Amino acid sequence: MTTPLPSWPPRRTDRRTSSPYVAVPRESAVPARTGRRWVRRRARGMSADAVAATLDVARFDARQNPRHEDFSGDERGPAELGEWERIAQLLADSTPGTVYAPDTDDVVRAELAADAAAAAAREAELREGMRIAARADELQALRELGTLAQA
Structure with missing residues (x-):
């Protein structure tokens, strides 16, 4: 003997299982800001030599991007390159053996305070x-x- 299939669509009940949806205003995504934050997360714990090597790759990517139609109006790529350059300069000016930590970066602190x-x-x-x-x-x-x- 087979069991009957449930009715479709399911019957409505008077109970609400979840709270009503409330729209919460969100800030719009800014590609340049997203790129800078991605670079900071990736650079966490990197030494000056590792940042310099990654900066070379970022510069190569920046030279290659104009050849691709998709990247012609890209804001994120130049922002990432600028952030790698800033971090490389920051580590070059610090004592040897220092690794990057966004928690101690003054630019990051100022950005968080502005946010x-x-x-x-x-x-x-x-x-x-x-x-x-x-x-x-x-x-x-x-x-x-x-x-x-x-x-």
Whole structure:
């Protein structure tokens, strides 16, 4: 004896299994920023010699990219090359045997501080918008009750 197949589409129930979807504003992806962050992750723990070798490969790639139509308007490639050059210069100016650590890099710290300040500004703007919307709802409710003659 065979078991009956479940009905399709599945029956709807009154229970909600998940919370409602709320759209959260996200910052747009900036290719140059993505490239710099990728370079920093890859360079973590590298010595000056390893960074110099990787810089040579990045320079070769930069020379080859104009030959490809896909990379003609690329922002990420030049940003990666610039970041490799900056890290190579940073390690060349430091004591021998030093390895790259993004945690101690002043440029990375400044970028993180700027990101935090921008996020705080966006959050304050969002809170202000929510406060204004709540106040507008309150005024509308008062108007509907007839206790508010003019808004």
